Amino acid sequence: MKMMTRYTLLLGTAYMVSSLIYLIEIMARVEISVPQLLPSDVGMVFYFMTVGVLYNYAFIKSREEVSNASLFIALLMSIAIMLVQVVNFIISSIDLLTSSTRAEIIHNIMRIEVILGILSIPLLLKMRKVIYE
Amino acid sequence: MACHEALSSTKIKVKQRSVIVGIIGNPNVGKSALFNKLTKGRAWVANWPGVTVEKKIGKVNLGEASVKIVDLPGIYGLTAHSEDEIIARKFLLQEKPEIVIQVANAVNLERNLYLTIQLLEMNLKLIIALNMVDLAEKEGVEIDIHGLINELKIPIIPIVAIKGVGIEQLVETMIEQIGKPAASFKLDYGEEIEEAIEKISKIIDSSMRKLDLGVDSRWLAIRLLEDDNDVIEQLKSRGLENVIRESKHIKDELEARFNKSVEVLMIEKRYHYILSLSRKYIKRRPDRESLTFFTNKLDKVLTHPIIGLMIFVSILYLLFKLSFDVVTPLTGLIEVFFSHYVYNLFKTSVLPEIISSLLADAVLNGVGIVLIFIPNLLFLFLGISFLEDTGYLARVAFLFDKWTNKLGLSGRAVVPLLIGLGCNVPAIMSTRTLGADRDRRLAVLMIPFMSCSARLPIYLLFTLVFFKENQIMIILSMYFIGVVTAIITAILFNNLLFKGQTVGYVMNMPPYLVPSAMSVLVKSWERVKSFLIRAGTIIVLLMVVIWVLSITGPEGYLGAEALSDPELLSRSWIASFSKLLEPLFKPLNWDWRIIASLMFGFIAKEVVVSSLAVLYGAGEQGLPSVLLSSFTPLTAYSLMAFTLLYTPCMATAAAIRTEIGLKYTLIIVSYQLIIAYTITYVILLIGEVII
Numbered sequence: 001m002k003m004m005t006r007y008t009l010l011l012g013t014a015y016m017v018s019s020l021i022y023l024i025e026i027m028a029r030v031e032i033s034v035p036q037l038l039p040s041d042v043g044m045v046f047y048f049m050t051v052g053v054l055y056n057y058a059f060i061k062s063r064e065e066v067s068n069a070s071l072f073i074a075l076l077m078s079i080a081i082m083l084v085q086v087v088n089f090i091i092s093s094i095d096l097l098t099s100s101t102r103a104e105i106i107h108n109i110m111r112i113e114v115i116l117g118i119l120s121i122p123l124l125l126k127m128r129k130v131i132y133e
Numbered sequence: 134m135a136c137h138e139a140l141s142s143t144k145i146k147v148k149q150r151s152v153i154v155g156i157i158g159n160p161n162v163g164k165s166a167l168f169n170k171l172t173k174g175r176a177w178v179a180n181w182p183g184v185t186v187e188k189k190i191g192k193v194n195l196g197e198a199s200v201k202i203v204d205l206p207g208i209y210g211l212t213a214h215s216e217d218e219i220i221a222r223k224f225l226l227q228e229k230p231e232i233v234i235q236v237a238n239a240v241n242l243e244r245n246l247y248l249t250i251q252l253l254e255m256n257l258k259l260i261i262a263l264n265m266v267d268l269a270e271k272e273g274v275e276i277d278i279h280g281l282i283n284e285l286k287i288p289i290i291p292i293v294a295i296k297g298v299g300i301e302q303l304v305e306t307m308i309e310q311i312g313k314p315a316a317s318f319k320l321d322y323g324e325e326i327e328e329a330i331e332k333i334s335k336i337i338d339s340s341m342r343k344l345d346l347g348v349d350s351r352w353l354a355i356r357l358l359e360d361d362n363d364v365i366e367q368l369k370s371r372g373l374e375n376v377i378r379e380s381k382h383i384k385d386e387l388e389a390r391f392n393k394s395v396e397v398l399m400i401e402k403r404y405h406y407i408l409s410l411s412r413k414y415i416k417r418r419p420d421r422e423s424l425t426f427f428t429n430k431l432d433k434v435l436t437h438p439i440i441g442l443m444i445f446v447s448i449l450y451l452l453f454k455l456s457f458d459v460v461t462p463l464t465g466l467i468e469v470f471f472s473h474y475v476y477n478l479f480k481t482s483v484l485p486e487i488i489s490s491l492l493a494d495a496v497l498n499g500v501g502i503v504l505i506f507i508p509n510l511l512f513l514f515l516g517i518s519f520l521e522d523t524g525y526l527a528r529v530a531f532l533f534d535k536w537t538n539k540l541g542l543s544g545r546a547v548v549p550l551l552i553g554l555g556c557n558v559p560a561i562m563s564t565r566t567l568g569a570d571r572d573r574r575l576a577v578l579m580i581p582f583m584s585c586s587a588r589l590p591i592y593l594l595f596t597l598v599f600f601k602e603n604q605i606m607i608i609l610s611m612y613f614i615g616v617v618t619a620i621i622t623a624i625l626f627n628n629l630l631f632k633g634q635t636v637g638y639v640m641n642m643p644p645y646l647v648p649s650a651m652s653v654l655v656k657s658w659e660r661v662k663s664f665l666i667r668a669g670t671i672i673v674l675l676m677v678v679i680w681v682l683s684i685t686g687p688e689g690y691l692g693a694e695a696l697s698d699p700e701l702l703s704r705s706w707i708a709s710f711s712k713l714l715e716p717l718f719k720p721l722n723w724d725w726r727i728i729a730s731l732m733f734g735f736i737a738k739e740v741v742v743s744s745l746a747v748l749y750g751a752g753e754q755g756l757p758s759v760l761l762s763s764f765t766p767l768t769a770y771s772l773m774a775f776t777l778l779y780t781p782c783m784a785t786a787a788a789i790r791t792e793i794g795l796k797y798t799l800i801i802v803s804y805q806l807i808i809a810y811t812i813t814y815v816i817l818l819i820g821e822v823i824i
Contacts, residue, residue, distance in 0.1 A: 043450045043453070043454070044450075046443075046446060046447060046450060047447045047450050047451065049443075050440075050443040050444055050446075050447040051447070053440070053443065054434075054440070054444075057440070065430055066430050066433050066434060068427075068430060069427070069430035069431045069433060069434045070434045070440070072431065073431065073434055073435065073444065077444070077447065077448075077451075080451060081451060084451055084454055084455055084459060087455070087459055088454075088458070088459045091459060091460065091462050091463060092462055
């Protein structure tokens with residue numbers, strides 16, 4: 001359980017930090033490198049902030065019953081955005097097939113929402129046990 | 134396959150050739166899932182007569198009989214208070230189904246039994262499909278099914294609709310029941326009420342010799358005691374006022390004796406009976422940490438006033454991303470295929486010029502406009518159906534209900550309204566999830582004011598030319614004008630068109646479920662298909678009309694090149710009409726070319742930009758400099774506002790017609806024109822004072 005809450009904190013912080021860097025980028029009009037490790041637009045920043053808030057809320061309230069629920073929603077949202085990006089990647093590949101470069105494919109796989117989504121899966125499997133057993 | 138195996142393996146000879154089966158139940162109990170399993174997707178969607186509530190019908194073969202299965206709207210009772218209840222009751226009374234399957238939720242069976250009693254009182258041949266028995270087991274709910282069967286004397290089949298469990302047994306029971314008489318059921322309402330029912334029944338029986346109403350006199354007597362307006366109207370229309378008068382007299386006597394409404398007394402009796410059934414046959418293990426417990430915890434987060442709202446906006450963003458962003462390559466493919474490949478094929482064909490132009494510029498463009506929406510609609514409906522089946526949309530309704538209620542809408546209307554910011558067409562189609570006819574009409578009337586993404590190119594062009602410094606603020610002001618006008622429209626129509634129609638409804642919070650992929654796919658495809666068939670035909674037809682008006686004029690046929698030649702186009706019917714309308718738009722300082730480009734905007738709002746380019750003979754590259762010499766910032770802003778508010782595009786108008794009928798389409802089109810003109814004029818007046 002302790003391990004799970006630490007993992008939760010890590011994921012929540014990752015979401016918050018990446019969206020904060022993006023906001024700084026926009027406000028200061030500077031470009032920080034590794035753009036694929038940042039949300040892709042302002043809408044995504046809001047999405048990331050919500051997911052980040054949910055993870056951190058679950059961490060802070062980890063001794064309360066409601067934390068399981070918020071963690072569960074945060075996990076689902078993480079995986080949902082990952083799936084949407086994967087679908088996006090597959091559909092865009094129709095274009096990539098004709099004009100692609102390897103770098104573009106790697107860039108898409110390296111997107112932060114895909115990485116964080118994958119990192120959420122083991123936590124979701126653990127949560128499944130907590131909920132149903 | 135379970136359903137078909139059951140059908141083929143049965144040795145029972147079915148005598149009837151054509152049988153109607155109705156599926157009924159409370160909202161969110163899995164009626165649609167069962168319907169899809171029974172019909173295997175061989176279903177079609179229509180509207181119930183006179184209303185826009187969806188009617189789903191499917192056909193299957195049971196031995197030698199062809200069975201029409203009808204999915205009825207979700208209801209809590211048959212008292213004919215709501216539109217859905219009226220529809221369901223009319224179906225049961227008029228279409229006289231051979232079998233009625235009531236889908237009941239095993240997790241909270243008690244809530245479903247009120248409807249069961251009302252159905253049994255109608256002497257219908259009832260089968261209860263006890264759904265979600267797997268969840269009930271997890272919840273620690275134990276139902277003595279055999280005890281209930283003996284008590285109610287009707288078949289009760291445990292099923293798990295989304296997994297297809299128990300469907301085979303249900304089909305076998307349906308076959309067994311065909312041709313059998315309905316079980317008789319009589320709830321004892323107590324000596325005095327029973328006496329009153331008896332008296333009224335006798336009066337009805339003696340009058341019924343004159344007219345056959347085709348229903349049981351006891352049921353009619355009960356309905357009369359409960360002041361059922363629908364039954365009273367039916368009797369009045371058959372000249373049976375004496376029955377109404379005498380039953381009212383008996384009812385008044387009874388109420389004077391009890392000092393209480395008879396309706397309340399009878400409802401109490403029904404609930405008393407349900408309580409006794411529940412005590413005898415339903416047991417709950419209280420020690421168990423149940424799924425409901427987790428559902429309640431999820432609700433604490435999802436319906437939280439701040440976190441819940443953040444989650445909703447995020448999920449909506451995801452839905453937008455999926456249906457507008459992700460599918461862009463797919464819509465691009467369709468566009469390229471039609472506007473380049475097939476278009477050129479027609480244009481360079483050996484056919485006469487007028488025929489190839491008709492096929493390419495009118496029919497093909499129309500088909501293209503319809504097909505280009507398919508990826509957006511499909512992905513959007515997949516998302517919405519998924520959220521609907523998980524039970525999340527019910528929470529969204531709860532989250533927004535207190536705000537939207539002030540506008541006379543249910544909280545669920547928030548989803549289609551926000552989708553309208555992406556595209557009005559799927560937004561209007563998605564009002565199907567609202568259920569109540571009144572809610573749908575009001576939401577559909579509001580949606581065209583939500584600034585869709587097709588209006589963005591117009592905003593971008595004008596803001597780039599005239600408002601470079603404040604581009605974002607000016608564009609945001611358009612969205613603001615749209616939302617405010619939509620709210621004013623809701624208040625106005627709520628007080629004029631839908632005055633006196635109450636919104637009241639019970640909000641049901643279904644348990645969270647993992648949706649079945651089949652159910653989500655079938656639901657989404659049905660909605661897309663409905664758009665393709667019903668809106669598609671109108672769009673193609675309108676495209677042909679506009680094409681004819683563009684290539685012909687008072688002088689006769691101008692040639693297909695009129696579509697790209699400003700000189701020829703200025704002699705077309707469209708230009709003639711625009712010149713005719715010019716004096717009307719004089720107060721707005723617009724010349725005929727702007728009016729003509731707005732007419733073309735009816736095809737799709739983004740067409741306004743390319744039409745302006747053609748009409749000013751500038752080409753899209755040279756358009757900014759032409760605009761600078763023809764417009765002032767104020768007239769440019771007023772044109773942007775007009776484009777936002779005036780008649781919806783052809784696809785939206787077709788969708789409105791499909792959803793709420795021609796009458797409302799004409800109302801909204803005229804209303805939008807008036808509103809657009811007024812607001813644009815006010816903007817000009819205020820602007821002139823300020824500047």
